[in-house]
Amino acid sequence: MSQNRVDEMKSRGVTPLVPYPGANTKWECECQRCESIVYPRYSTVVSAGKGGCNICAKKDAAALRQKATEKLALQQADRLGLKPLIKYPGAHKLWRLECKKCGEITEKMAHGVTQGKGCRFCQAGAGGRAKRESNSEGAIKTLIEAGLTPIAQYPGTHKPWLSICQSCGQIASPRLSGIKAGQGGCRNCGNAKKGQSRRIPDTVALELFYSAGAKPLAPYMNANTPVECICLKCGSVIHPRIAFIKKGHSACRRCALVSADSAFDYFGPATFYLIRNKSLGALKVGIAGAETKRLSAHVQKGWEVLETLNTEYGYQVWYAEGKVLAWLRSELRLEACVADSDMPQGGFTETFAIGTVSPKIVWERVLREVSSPDMPVPQPILDGTAQRKARRTCTLVIGGAPCTNTYNSNGYCLKHQRAWRLYGDPLATRREHHLNSVCQVESDAQVCGKPIDRKGMCSVHYYRNYMYGDPLILKRGTPRPLPKKCIAQPCDQAPYAKGFCKTHYSANRRTKAKV
Numbered sequence: 001m002s003q004n005r006v007d008e009m010k011s012r013g014v015t016p017l018v019p020y021p022g023a024n025t026k027w028e029c030e031c032q033r034c035e036s037i038v039y040p041r042y043s044t045v046v047s048a049g050k051g052g053c054n055i056c057a058k059k060d061a062a063a064l065r066q067k068a069t070e071k072l073a074l075q076q077a078d079r080l081g082l083k084p085l086i087k088y089p090g091a092h093k094l095w096r097l098e099c100k101k102c103g104e105i106t107e108k109m110a111h112g113v114t115q116g117k118g119c120r121f122c123q124a125g126a127g128g129r130a131k132r133e134s135n136s137e138g139a140i141k142t143l144i145e146a147g148l149t150p151i152a153q154y155p156g157t158h159k160p161w162l163s164i165c166q167s168c169g170q171i172a173s174p175r176l177s178g179i180k181a182g183q184g185g186c187r188n189c190g191n192a193k194k195g196q197s198r199r200i201p202d203t204v205a206l207e208l209f210y211s212a213g214a215k216p217l218a219p220y221m222n223a224n225t226p227v228e229c230i231c232l233k234c235g236s237v238i239h240p241r242i243a244f245i246k247k248g249h250s251a252c253r254r255c256a257l258v259s260a261d262s263a264f265d266y267f268g269p270a271t272f273y274l275i276r277n278k279s280l281g282a283l284k285v286g287i288a289g290a291e292t293k294r295l296s297a298h299v300q301k302g303w304e305v306l307e308t309l310n311t312e313y314g315y316q317v318w319y320a321e322g323k324v325l326a327w328l329r330s331e332l333r334l335e336a337c338v339a340d341s342d343m344p345q346g347g348f349t350e351t352f353a354i355g356t357v358s359p360k361i362v363w364e365r366v367l368r369e370v371s372s373p374d375m376p377v378p379q380p381i382l383d384g385t386a387q388r389k390a391r392r393t394c395t396l397v398i399g400g401a402p403c404t405n406t407y408n409s410n411g412y413c414l415k416h417q418r419a420w421r422l423y424g425d426p427l428a429t430r431r432e433h434h435l436n437s438v439c440q441v442e443s444d445a446q447v448c449g450k451p452i453d454r455k456g457m458c459s460v461h462y463y464r465n466y467m468y469g470d471p472l473i474l475k476r477g478t479p480r481p482l483p484k485k486c487i488a489q490p491c492d493q494a495p496y497a498k499g500f501c502k503t504h505y506s507a508n509r510r511t512k513a514k515v
Helices: 001-010 042-047 054-079 110-116 120-145 178-181 187-198 202-211 244-247 252-259 294-300 315-330 359-370 380-381 414-424 459-468 502-514
Strands: 012-017 028-030 083-086 094-099 106-108 148-150 163-167 212-216 229-231 270-277 282-289 304-311 349-355 407-409
Touching: 001 012, 001 042, 012 148, 012 270, 028 083, 042 094, 042 148, 054 110, 083 349, 094 110, 106 110, 187 294, 202 244, 202 252, 270 294, 270 315, 282 294, 282 315, 304 315, 315 359, 380 502
Parallel strands: none
Antiparallel strands: 012 028, 083 094, 094 106, 148 163, 212 229, 270 282, 270 304, 282 349
16 A cells, blocks of 8 residues: 555656655655655645656746746837847846847846837937927027027937028037027027127227337237238338237337347347358358357357448348248248258348258348348337447356356356356356365375376375275385395395395395295
8 A cells, every 4th residue: 555655656756765654744755857856745746636856846837937927028128129139038037139220229127128118219210309309499499589580400409400690601510508508509609709899999999009119000900910010110011910019018029029138139249141051951041149159159150151241230130031931931832941950040030941042042132131221120220329238247256256158059158157067056166176285195204295297196196086986095006115135144235125135135036935
């Protein structure tokens, strides 16, 4: 009877591991399918007809539900126009799908597809289009009220909308959100309106021009536009800007330079020169004071002097140089052909390539500009108050007295400028100056007293200090005093070395060498 119960349990998928305990008592068994240890009751498995393994029963139930859910999800995905790219993963896992309409690939939760959620790209586009179509009439009305005519379809509230400005006729691309926020639709009109609000009144601008010594010949436009004027001091035609005048700049650059603290003397003799450098393939025009070394600095760097012209006043060559450079740059379209690094002495901006224009033609232009009757004459020349500019001197003060040497560069004379460039200190010197005439090194409470060689020391002490860092150092011990006669007996010769005379010293050396 017990064996029959065992066979019945085996036929239902479980194998009893212990003897039959009773119909309603848990019976330890092993599942033949998953090999799990389970504890079913005989009455539940055989009499009621249920499964013996609860674990397998739950898996079977889940598989049935999965199959039903998968079938529903596949039907819903097909209805939404989605093509599965992988097998159905489960309700709460990402499902990789491809939209049959737009071709976009997306990953969605499978239960979302079952609930009717389709391609987010198509849904967003459809929603945006529907929203734009519903708002397009109101948007067009708003754009027209802002003074713009649309030339493209309404793109959306926050996207640029291609339009034409009704005021200036230029193309603009405002955003409807910006127009609703109170911003202007046309940027060009907005900038013009902003500039007009900042524009100085004509009467105020006229007062500023006259206060700076300039008489306007053309109407004032705005602060950053040059206005053609006549300098009331020198009579030159100038083009100052209100913005610069308000910052304190002079209206006439020529008058400002005449009174500026520069090395060039506008009321002293000057030279206009034309030079050439074949290795650089360049010609150069320039000006220099008659008492300066500007031209010689170019010659030292390999430039060859072709022409020179001396004038009584520096303002003449300064004016002519500006005219000649404007002719070379504006009319002939010649640009500087030498790099700044190739001319450490400066002046690379006044260069132009050899072969572009003949030096003879350039010099003829120079002579014409220097002798031009239209050259404005500074007012100090007309008044007779012009004075030559005093040569600048070194700004260094040594011991309470200023250095009287001629200015060279960086605020220093040539001597102090070189020291500053080499050592970082304009007062630095290469050698120390010693006032003593004899060596003052003391040894055994006695001063050396020999004539100095270098560094305030005699040659012996200087060499010891140079080699070993101490003028009193001795590499050998102090020699013992020599006897009055040779220590070899009997010998009355004068000692030569180590107490021996020359003969016995040599014999002593030979004897030690043999040993």
